[in-house]
Amino acid sequence: MIVQSKDKNAVGELVESPKIKTKTSGRCIKVLCEMGVEQPAVIKDYITDFTALLSDKNNRLAGGVMTALNHIAAENPDAIFKLLPALIDAANGG
Numbered sequence: 001m002i003v004q005s006k007d008k009n010a011v012g013e014l015v016e017s018p019k020i021k022t023k024t025s026g027r028c029i030k031v032l033c034e035m036g037v038e039q040p041a042v043i044k045d046y047i048t049d050f051t052a053l054l055s056d057k058n059n060r061l062a063g064g065v066m067t068a069l070n071h072i073a074a075e076n077p078d079a080i081f082k083l084l085p086a087l088i089d090a091a092n093g094g
Contacts, residue, residue, distance in 0.1 A: 002035065006042055011035070015049045018061055029053075029064035036071025043068060044075040051083060054090040062090055 002010045014032050018025035036043050050072075053065045066087060073080040080087075 002031075002042075006039075011042060011046070015043075015046045018053055018056075018065075019049065026058070026060055026064065029061055029068065033064055033067045033071065036068050040071045040075040044072045047072060047076065047079050047083070051086060054086055066090065 002014075011032075014028045017028040022028075032043055032046075047069065050065045050068050054062055056062045056065070069080055069083065069087065
């Protein structure tokens with residue numbers, strides 16, 4: 001399992017998929033969110049990547065990104081605090 005092995009290459013591939021809009025983008029975000037529940041440290045280095053997807057037109061993708069960032073907040077609250085305006089804007093549909 002990726003979480004236990006902390007395979008950075010596998011995590012990186014999961015993060016890249018939504019950025020290039022593949023058919024599996026939503027599934028990749030879901031897996032990343034589940035990883036964040038178990039071990040937020042595994043996904044904490046991808047805040048910038050997740051932030052770039054906040055304004056995605058796909059609401060499920062943007063919502064998944066917010067969930068992933070929520071899990072990261074336990075590991076890096078200062079970085080997430082700086083994103084509050086972008087998170088609020090995304091939550092308001094903007």
